[in-house]
Amino acid sequence: MSAIKYTFQIEKDDFSRAGEASSSIKKILMQVGSEPSLTRRVAIATYEAEMNIVIHSDGGTISVMIDPKCVMVLAKDNGPGIENIELAMKEGYSTATDRIREMGFGAGMGLSNMKKCSDEFSIESKIGEGTTIMMNMCVKEGE
Amino acid sequence: MQIIEVRDILEAEVLCCDEILTNEVNNAFSSDLMSDVLAFVNGKTLLLTGLVNCQVIRTAEMADLNVIVFVRGKSPDKNVIEMAKQGNIILLTTRDTLYTASGKLYSKGLKGINI
Ligand SMILES: Nc1ncnc2c1ncn2[C@@H]1O[C@H](COP(=O)(O)OP(=O)(O)OP(=O)(O)O)[C@@H](O)[C@H]1O
Numbered sequence: 265m266s267a268i269k270y271t272f273q274i275e276k277d278d279f280s281r282a283g284e285a286s287s288s289i290k291k292i293l294m295q296v297g298s299e300p301s302l303t304r305r306v307a308i309a310t311y312e313a314e315m316n317i318v319i320h321s322d323g324g325t326i327s328v329m330i331d332p333k334c335v336m337v338l339a340k341d342n343g344p345g346i347e348n349i350e351l352a353m354k355e356g357y358s359t360a361t362d363r364i365r366e367m368g369f370g371a372g373m374g375l376s377n378m379k380k381c382s383d384e385f386s387i388e389s390k391i392g393e394g395t396t397i398m399m400n401m402c403v404k405e406g407e
Numbered sequence: 408m409q410i411i412e413v414r415d416i417l418e419a420e421v422l423c424c425d426e427i428l429t430n431e432v433n434n435a436f437s438s439d440l441m442s443d444v445l446a447f448v449n450g451k452t453l454l455l456t457g458l459v460n461c462q463v464i465r466t467a468e469m470a471d472l473n474v475i476v477f478v479r480g481k482s483p484d485k486n487v488i489e490m491a492k493q494g495n496i497i498l499l500t501t502r503d504t505l506y507t508a509s510g511k512l513y514s515k516g517l518k519g520i521n522i
């Protein structure tokens with residue numbers, strides 16, 4: 265069976281719509297009867313990725329490829345890129361402004377949350393070009 | 408603990424979804440940092456927060472949380488309440504501070520989560 269694929273456009277700084285893509289993805293997964301804890305992991309990881317694109321990037325896309333046992337998420341943005349990925353991945357590291365913190369973001373937990381939710385996680389970034397995050401999440405044995 | 412008890416302990420006002428106040432919560436988590444909520448919280452957990460924007464509702468939706476208590480008498484905008492209704496998320500607001508509200512619930516037996 266071939267995977268179903270959806271792509272969502274994510275606008276920079278659009279806080280009123282931020283989270284809509286992840287919400288749609290979660291609804292799709294519930295509709296296709298995806299296993300609940302997989303759905304939850306995908307929802308959390310895509311939401312963190314979506315918020316990072318809204319907050320830290322110049323805009324981008326989130327794509328999901330859904331097949332019965334696994335969901336692949338690709339979050340891609342158009343810059344500015346991350347200079348030091350190792351530092352960015354550190355729990356507690358954040359460049360979020362006070363304005364962003366007042367909205368409840370900037371704990372510096374997003375990237376590590378994404379990694380924790382994923383069975384496979386990779387991040388690539390180039391200054392001036394953008395950041396691409398690939399996450400693969402599968403149903404765990406016994407679920 | 409039933410959500411109706413939470414309401415009574417905190418003398419809270421119900422902003423939406425009173426029809427499901429008999430639902431249960433097993434634990435509570437107090438935070439204004441959404442990524443911390445997403446990292447640690449799971450299932451039938453009550454969220455206490457001082458934030459009232461739509462991202463709080465989104466966070467609850469993603470983490471499968473079904474009750475949010477807003478502290479210090481805060482109340483979100485109509486559209487935020489509407490979003491919660493869509494997701495069947497109960498919203499309460501109490502005049503207590505985050506610390507006081509958490510303490511009251513804890514002392515009545517609603518414990519935190521293990522991380
Ligand atoms: N798509 C991105 N483009 C550019 N920089 C990014 C991007 N994603 C993350 N970063 C950088 O990496 C840092 C850490 O990201 P992470 O998601 O872990 O935390 P945060 O977004 O700052 O806070 P939180 O996710 O806890 O609300 C960010 O503060 C930012 O500097």
Ligand SMILES: [Mg+2]
Pocket residue numbers: 312315316370373374375
């Ligand atoms: Mg983040």
